Amino acid sequence: MKIAVCIKRVPDSETRVKIASNGKSLDEPGVKFVLNPYDEFAVEEALQRKETAGAGEVAVVCLGPAAAQETIRTALAMGADRGVLLQTDVVPADGYVTAQALAAELKGGGWDLILFGKMAIDDYNQQVGPMVAELLGLPCVTAVAHLEIDGSKGVAEREIEGGIEVVEFPLPAVITADKGLNEPRYPALKGIMAAKKKPLEVKPVQLGAGAIEVVALTPPPERKEGKIVGEGPGAVPELVRLLREEAKVL
């Protein structure tokens, strides 16, 4: 099986967000960057599929700054075979621009599967996977929490409101991974050592500006200072009164 996994370098979810002096982006110094958690499910799925097939290749493709080589090395340490960095200083706010660059790299690659995380936890754009599928003319299933593949046929399950959608699709296909798809492995020391020697190709890319422009990045509105209504069950009648009369939600 020949599988591509598109990954992203994102700030760790526990990062304290400080806004840069331009008022439009994250102040990066001191921020810890990690492999996007949803992409870990995608990498793991690719590795398991290749292991089950007994042969094949897992390539990771990342659009990002030079420092994203480290993110690619994480995926290589998990077991991916090679990496490609589409190097750009700025990851565009317009997801379609990112999708075009990834599609151009993946086109004609003879992939059986192209995997993504269902979204990146920094910009919450949740669109690049299905857009790449459209650009490549491939079938796509998003937010997949369970996947079975038999030859050139796949069955995926995705969570919807109040149920689970069971979806059939043919391969080759684009799949975006949700939590629950698998349990991502931690890179072992042996994997980390091996990753240093695996091929990582850096390709500078020139991206269009796109038509979605950042106006401002701001802290969320402070929630009004809350109050401790009281201690123990005795505080409940007052809580209910406040919910009715002050908050007017009951």
Next chain:
Amino acid sequence: MSAILAVCEQRDGTLRKISHEVVTGARRIAETVEAVVCAAGPVQGADQLGRFGADKVVTLTNAAFAKYNPEGCAHAIAERVKAGGYAAVVFAASATGKDLAPRVAAKLGVGLAADCTDIAADGGTIVATRPVYAGKALLKVKVATKPAVLSLRPNVFTPVERPKAGVAETVAVNVPVGRVVVREIKAAEAGALDVAEAQIVVSGGRGLKEPANFKVLEDLARAFGGQAAVGASRAVVDAGWRAHADQVGQTGKTVSPTLYVAVGISGAIQHLAGMRTSKVIVAINKDKDAPIFKIADYGVVGDLFEVVPRLTEEIKKLHG
């Protein structure tokens, strides 16, 4: 601003309520709103969209639309947009909308402003606000794509009645045979509300001590008379106590209910990411220093096994 296309949803031939939010959101940026829904036949409830400001309600019909048909719906909507000269196309950031909106945007050759919590028209340009970095920041973007493609976070755009004609039109459409086919929908437990859609969410964390104790939260949810769903923190989902479908947080669902009750949840940043846009937050926790109290509107410090049953009793009295 010229007309906006509001993409509505149906399941089993009944309009989904989230469609009211989509039309309400679309009306914020334009006078003229056309609602569109893909279905196999007539959609029950579609005639109500005029109440929320739809000038016209168009049902695009095809036998293949009985269940969600990602490729067929994307094709039909993109064709409608290309022919109609709309300034914007608005989706719900629901499970279906999150899947459909990027497909349509790509067919139109534009990006998507996803999961917006506010949209406005600034002269001829649409400005959208979206939570990013786990809700720790808001990103305001100018959407200069033609058309603008937007999706709206559920439960944020409270439906507003602004009656319009709501003229109904049915158009039979041809679509290519889909490769991606929804074979079935395994329904969740009968009557169970989804945490992403419920008006009230009662969530439990590690403070519940063991899976069976979620019964106290289920009792509370029931006391609210069918409007409440039971959610869970990542810790208890990872421990296998609750299903992932119930998880609220960065790697679970994002919810914006009218009332969110966090029980025995300390308030890790990844949990707050999923619920900080709730209208009113109540925290019940025995640790008075738990971070959840920092964002809660009302807190009760105490043993949840004493506080929650008492709350259930009081709520039952109200709904008596």
